[in-house]
Amino acid sequence: MHEAGTDDASDRSETAGTTVCPLCAVGCHLTPADGAGAGGRARGVAGPANPNGRLCAKGVNAFESVDDPDRLTRPLVREDGALVPTDWTTALDRAADGLAAVADARDPDALAFFGAPHCSNEENYLLQKLARTVGSNTVDNRARLCHDNAAEALADRFGYPASTFGMDELVDSDLVLVVGANPAVQQPVAFNAFVRGGDADVVHVDPRANETTRAADVHLAPRPGTDALFFHAVAAELIERDAVDASFVAERTTGFDGYRESLSDVDAVRAAAATDVPAGDVRDLSERIAAADGVAVIAGTGVEADGGATARALCDLLCLTGDVGRTGAGFALFRGLNNEQGATDVGCRPDELPGHADLTDPAARERVADVWGADVPETPGLNEKEALAAFGESIHGALVVGENPAISKRDADWTAARLDALDTLVVVDVYETETTAHADVVLPAAVGVEKTGTVTNLDRRVQALAAVADPPGDARPDFETLCALGRRLMGDGFEYDGPREAFAELRAVSPIHADVTVGERWGDDYRERFATPDGRAAFAPVETDVEVDADGLALVVGSRAGGFGAADATADELLHLNPADADALGLADGDAVVVRGDGASVETVLTVEDGVRRGVAYLHADVADPLVRAGTASVEVAAA
Numbered sequence: 001m002h003e004a005g006t007d008d009a010s011d012r013s014e015t016a017g018t019t020v021c022p023l024c025a026v027g028c029h030l031t032p033a034d035g036a037g038a039g040g041r042a043r044g045v046a047g048p049a050n051p052n053g054r055l056c057a058k059g060v061n062a063f064e065s066v067d068d069p070d071r072l073t074r075p076l077v078r079e080d081g082a083l084v085p086t087d088w089t090t091a092l093d094r095a096a097d098g099l100a101a102v103a104d105a106r107d108p109d110a111l112a113f114f115g116a117p118h119c120s121n122e123e124n125y126l127l128q129k130l131a132r133t134v135g136s137n138t139v140d141n142r143a144r145l146c147h148d149n150a151a152e153a154l155a156d157r158f159g160y161p162a163s164t165f166g167m168d169e170l171v172d173s174d175l176v177l178v179v180g181a182n183p184a185v186q187q188p189v190a191f192n193a194f195v196r197g198g199d200a201d202v203v204h205v206d207p208r209a210n211e212t213t214r215a216a217d218v219h220l221a222p223r224p225g226t227d228a229l230f231f232h233a234v235a236a237e238l239i240e241r242d243a244v245d246a247s248f249v250a251e252r253t254t255g256f257d258g259y260r261e262s263l264s265d266v267d268a269v270r271a272a273a274a275t276d277v278p279a280g281d282v283r284d285l286s287e288r289i290a291a292a293d294g295v296a297v298i299a300g301t302g303v304e305a306d307g308g309a310t311a312r313a314l315c316d317l318l319c320l321t322g323d324v325g326r327t328g329a330g331f332a333l334f335r336g337l338n339n340e341q342g343a344t345d346v347g348c349r350p351d352e353l354p355g356h357a358d359l360t361d362p363a364a365r366e367r368v369a370d371v372w373g374a375d376v377p378e379t380p381g382l383n384e385k386e387a388l389a390a391f392g393e394s395i396h397g398a399l400v401v402g403e404n405p406a407i408s409k410r411d412a413d414w415t416a417a418r419l420d421a422l423d424t425l426v427v428v429d430v431y432e433t434e435t436t437a438h439a440d441v442v443l444p445a446a447v448g449v450e451k452t453g454t455v456t457n458l459d460r461r462v463q464a465l466a467a468v469a470d471p472p473g474d475a476r477p478d479f480e481t482l483c484a485l486g487r488r489l490m491g492d493g494f495e496y497d498g499p500r501e502a503f504a505e506l507r508a509v510s511p512i513h514a515d516v517t518v519g520e521r522w523g524d525d526y527r528e529r530f531a532t533p534d535g536r537a538a539f540a541p542v543e544t545d546v547e548v549d550a551d552g553l554a555l556v557v558g559s560r561a562g563g564f565g566a567a568d569a570t571a572d573e574l575l576h577l578n579p580a581d582a583d584a585l586g587l588a589d590g591d592a593v594v595v596r597g598d599g600a601s602v603e604t605v606l607t608v609e610d611g612v613r614r615g616v617a618y619l620h621a622d623v624a625d626p627l628v629r630a631g632t633a634s635v636e637v638a639a640a
Helices: 088-105 121-134 148-158 167-172 188-196 227-240 246-252 256-262 268-275 279-291 309-320 340-345 362-372 384-390 412-420 478-490 499-509 579-584 621-629
Strands: 029-032 042-045 076-079 082-085 111-115 139-141 175-179 201-205 218-220 295-299 330-333 397-401 424-429 441-444 453-456 462-465 553-558 574-577 592-597 600-608 616-620 634-639
Touching: 076 088, 088 111, 088 397, 088 424, 088 441, 088 478, 111 121, 111 384, 121 139, 121 340, 121 362, 121 397, 121 453, 121 478, 121 499, 139 340, 139 384, 148 309, 148 330, 167 188, 167 295, 167 330, 175 309, 201 279, 218 279, 227 268, 227 279, 227 309, 246 309, 268 279, 295 309, 309 330, 340 453, 362 499, 384 412, 397 478, 453 499, 553 621, 574 579, 579 600, 600 621, 616 621
Parallel strands: 111 139, 111 397, 175 201, 175 295, 201 218, 295 330, 397 424, 424 441, 553 616, 574 600
Antiparallel strands: 029 042, 076 082, 076 441, 453 462, 553 634, 574 616, 592 600, 592 634
């Protein structure tokens, strides 16, 4: 462990030969089981996220991509319509010249920069620094948008878009409320170590019973679109039974009276009619919360569908009972990809500087400019979704690092046309992808186990990476590539001895990293005050009138998980329906079906199971992709 402000060892692992698993956001420590790494199996090493030294099935195979024959191993440039191999100097010159030409002929704002959660803190930091010193704030990472609503709710209530407590504290919880997540599969090592390994009651709120449900004491399945109302009803019950932590509310929150008034016409009986959750279950959950000495929420992408209303309702519940800022209590955002939290923390987003500093704050821009020796543009840029829509219009060049915007949640032909509309497209990646097919320059990248630097896991822990394998051929870590592009585009400001020096610079510009010790979590856990302007969490009146679409079946999409070379072993290609819905449609288990919605359709096979609530059509994200691209919320199902 290294003290803040000293030589922090961010370019070497805390344990020799050990690195961090690149395949999810838990942050397990591992090492090559055979000592070689290339294509071999990984062996777990005890660390904060995996105290027993265990790995999940994905983690065991963390080295599969190292010697994958499909890896990119040489730089490519487009000649006569085809990508052909070249040397690094030629490729870097071509990339820099193309990006510079767009900035010179049009404006720096005509450039977009996309980072990724597969990249380290230092790599995402360099990418956003390059974007802003060139003159563009259109810099983003798409994984940020996967949890945008919940992250915004956390930032508004408590100060930062991040989990409020550490995973290890779950063993001290009395009640764990898992909402819209399946951590038994998506984050199994953390779930087994800290939830199954603790004594807490587990309540699972999800429209489909799954592996997490089997470990839960209670499963509740509100009708899709009514989760927020369900939690509002639970809050109203807590207020009615005087199970509110009055001192916490008085000393650490604002706006309680208006919030309480907005709940005055909500009760368990009324909520039951809209949510399909029996009034007795609403009351039972409120009793469990009232009796618990430490309530922890684990939330996943399932809380995103209603614009953040569910996430805000959960924050309200925690504030009502004083379950924030103490051990075993709080809100944990269980992100999926290994550096989702870190990419955002270091400023790889269009409206914030490193450390979640407001871009429009002159003092924040001045602090960064003083370190960089370059002004920071003051107007927020476009997020990735907005930028993609502007390709060929206001955006004419893009640097894409570890990202594949060609598979964004939009029509594939439309996305391809947007990519082709760019004057120049530079892609840094591990594999050829749907996006590299449109690129002018493709630069081969290293994977996580081939890098040094740091990543930040789902509970804000900054962990050191070690290069325990070598990249194949001429592939390089993104850090080296970004330094080389920065020197060509900007001259000064991109001369680093390595990630350690970049991390030291990050500390100088990012308030949340200034005192962080590698191996520990950034920030405090809100023990005394929140990181809001007045130090308090703000209640706000809530909307309790909910309209539920009665047409069709609500589409519920299972999450992807993992990273390079890690297919989701739990993914299936089946449509899951409740028996009552299947009977109403005249369908049986094993039937070939077509699922239609908003002009898109997929063909698959039906499986009938009691674990899916009535009115829901469940598909894994890989299968549902055409429907998701079309913005489908409800579907019709028929025999194929």
